[in-house]
Amino acid sequence: MASVMQMARLMQGNEAVAEAAIAAGVNFYAGYPITPSTEIAEFMARKLPLTGGVFIQMEDEISSMAAIIGASLTGAKAITATSGPGFSLMQENIGYAVMAEVPCVIINVMRLGPSTGMPTAPGQGDVMQARWGTHGDHPVIALCPSSVTESYELTVRAVNLAERFRTPVILLLDEVVAHLRERIILPAQEDIKLINRVKPAGNDSSYLPYRPIDNGIPPMSDIGGGYRHNVTGLVHDERGIPSNDPGVAGALISRLMTKVADYTGEIYMSDGYLLEDAEIAVVAYGAVARSARRAVKEARQDQIAAGLWRPVSLWPFPGKEIEELSRRVRCIIVAEMNSGQMAGEVERHAGGRCPVVSLAKVNGELIAPGEIHRRIREVYTGA
């Protein structure tokens, strides 16, 4: 068995994502180079051929997304990585993966947008795009790490959730976490719990590719696996055949929503720090949560009862925890590198029971601990 020293590495977030993807059983990567996510593609280009997997650099992000869906349909565990402009290009096919229920993982390393923005500067402006970027009503699972170790853990989890729920899962890193180098102790492969999609039993004449079983999800048959069927982005019946029937359409869209909504307990993830007696709660995620943690600690030294609540599953959003917080804190401060995208979500769940203050920064700089500390003091003194 490998010792801790053997398993310890100094690694950046992007590398941890790529390492974790291989450990999670990913055997197909299609992507297009884009800052600040490119290290993931470079790592996969080196590693996948060695493990019998496939790496392909596609002609753009649209085709990258299409290729991973195609690969996943044959039974592969497939991922891609990108940043804002590429994430925008992927949206249509992300919707296809939702509609056709194709497991896959999209890693989006957030940089300052809109448009080309500042390619090397961090941002968190894609959290609402992750939620609503593709058209139509749809479920989404999006996870957001704030350390290198967590980037590793959440990549494994993202691959597992995609397989569990037959849906695309988005991993939202920001540029700071992606390029941050930290010590990480890699888990032994046998300690990593992997989830594989449920497949239909052999020779099941009653199998229908879009009829869910008791776990809420239809078993998935690989292309070439003997259950020939149609896969389409059109509204379709349980056989996968296109339909214009409003009854079929309504049932399908609501099933797509509830297959995630009914199992949020398996998805929700959050983290608290000094929240038990907190009067002021800071909400932050990704790299900003690191600054917030420091700010909370410093506020405590000033005898201000501050705490940190960090959503890890941004979507579905663990809003019940905000509801509960809003009943016992004086104020919630939401610190994020965008114009207050999650502040709106927090406000919705706080339901007016306490004020929600947005600390928004959109200049390509990480929010510093001092900025959050100052805001905590201002709120505390009522300034």
Next chain:
Amino acid sequence: MPDVIKEYFRPGSLPHMWCPGCGTGIVLQSFLRAIHHLGYRRDDVAVVGGIGCSARAVSYIDFNTVHTTHGRALAFATGIKLAKPDLQVFVIMGDGDAAAIGGNHLIHSARRNIDLNVLVINNSVYGMTGGQCSPLTPTGSRTATSPYGSLERQLNIVNLVAAAGGTFVARSTAYHAKLTGELIEQGVANKGFSFIEVISQCPTGFGRKNGPSDPAAMLQWQKDKAVMAEKYGKLPEEEAKGKFPIGVLFRDEAPDYTDIYLGMSSRAGRGKESGGKDND
């Protein structure tokens, strides 16, 4: 329709959605006859379509079928083929699907020479949306979005695919149903990117505005204007005018991308096992 071909349709999938006189059904029958003749197990065949009248064919037929997004069928097919190289992968697209929104994927799939068998059913217009002009609409034609005649030059899609690196490039028409099937079989025998343009008729979206609108007359036009490639090459310039070559138009020898990738992967894997540096 002969019973042997009927069997390739999914139960309940007929009647189809194509207009009376449409050429897509004829081309689809050529396709199914070719597959039948090749004797593939249906489980081993994947048929990928984009969006449009032609691509809708995939939902009707009893294979592993993937009806994708507009223009992206080749990119989906690339993922399928690379992840499971043993599958026979066919791609059916229309002219707008393949040449306009999917043009970039067409170039790069041909450049990779990945082993896909591509059928582009060219009816000169976007049929599904009501007959708008496409990159393959003949210049000057009236369509729903070129009411005064289309201004843009028509893309020569077979030359494009040959220039990009496709290793089997052919053309047929809906009228030449037997030839279409033969070309599909020859394309399958080519391990690499095989591309067949099938010129078809859209009486509703193209014929009514430009004449003739009678499907039989449109098929007659295909018969009159299409000349087998060998013969076409020998026609005097005057006689070649207004005609177009059909049959195999271009062939080349190049390794298939899937084979190249698997070769590289196996060499790289061996290098690792024999103590080669795995630079992580």
